[in-house]
Amino acid sequence: MRILLVEDNQALASGLAAILRGSGYAVDLVGDGASAEAAAAAESYDLVILDLNLPEMDGLDVLRSMRARQNRAAVMILTARGAPEERVKGLDLGADDYMIKPFDISEFEARIRVLLRRQAGLRSSIITYGGVTFDLTSRTFSSAGVPLDIPAREVALLELLFLRAGKVVSKEAIIRSLTGFDDDLSPNAIEQYVSRLRRRLGPFALTVRTARGIGYYLEKLAAPE
Structure with a gap:
């Protein structure tokens, strides 16, 4: 399973990438919206973990671009922007999950498993x-x-x-x-x-x-x- 992690906080990005790789996932890491858009267009991912407050291009614009190109990768928004209208907008644009920082790592990992299971068309783990x-x-x-x-x-x-x-x-x-x-x-x-x-x-x-x-x-x- 290949994951694109889009996060501009280097410490958090490195920590999450280490956790995901430790679980056996292949992880690509980028720190700005333009790079995220380019990576999602060029590569095939099972899951994109997407921050919203990104340099160069907002995460919602990255998501909008992905869905406009019919990119069907599962998308988890992982952000500090937790207002209800923000969550609604992200989900309406095509995100599959929306998680607010700070977050519990165990819940984060569980949500990833759910998204990947759903992406594979599985009802059971x-x-x-x-x-x-x-x-x-x-x-x-x-x-x-x-x-x-x-x-x-x-x-x-x-x-x-x-x-x-x-x-x-x-x-x-x-x-x-x-x-x-x-x-x-x-x-x-x-x-x-x-x-x-x-x-x-x-x-x-x-x-x-x-x-x-x-x-x-x-x-x-x-x-x-």
């Missing part, structure tokens, strides 16, 4: 596919209640495939979802992660198939007799 269960809240995988020991980068890849189970996900979409501005992830590295996931998922009636020249998809296997 628990998804079972084949012999594996994914908990979107804790971002962990398990089988028959036993947690699977999967490295963080592979967890991020498997999460992406789980949320689109049975559908092909292109290599380009995988790279965009797993990396931020400052990361470098090659198609060869993706192939290595996929190969490792196949070995891990084999005992649980799941595999990752290759759609040659396009990308990868998750597929159920016949359970061993």
Whole structure:
């Protein structure tokens, strides 16, 4: 999952980015409205966390521009502007949530999970596919209640495939979802992660198939007799 964090307070931005990255999200960080508008136009994000009081361009104008271009990323406004008319205006312009500073970090993280679950079209935070269960809240995988020991980068890849189970996900979409501005992830590295996931998922009636020249998809296997 890839998140654009738009916040001009450097200390707050760095703290929030560290929390989000610690949860396994790929995070791009910008500190002004013009950069936010450019990033949202150039890249594909699952979620944009948007301050309103920004240099160069107000956050509401960024939001207005995004929706005018039919950008469907979920948007959480995170701002000190808490007047009812401000909240109404933000939501009317297309924000999916509106959170006022100061805020509780646990609530902030919970709201992000709700937005990402909604963005993926999920009603529950628990998804079972084949012999594996994914908990979107804790971002962990398990089988028959036993947690699977999967490295963080592979967890991020498997999460992406789980949320689109049975559908092909292109290599380009995988790279965009797993990396931020400052990361470098090659198609060869993706192939290595996929190969490792196949070995891990084999005992649980799941595999990752290759759609040659396009990308990868998750597929159920016949359970061993």
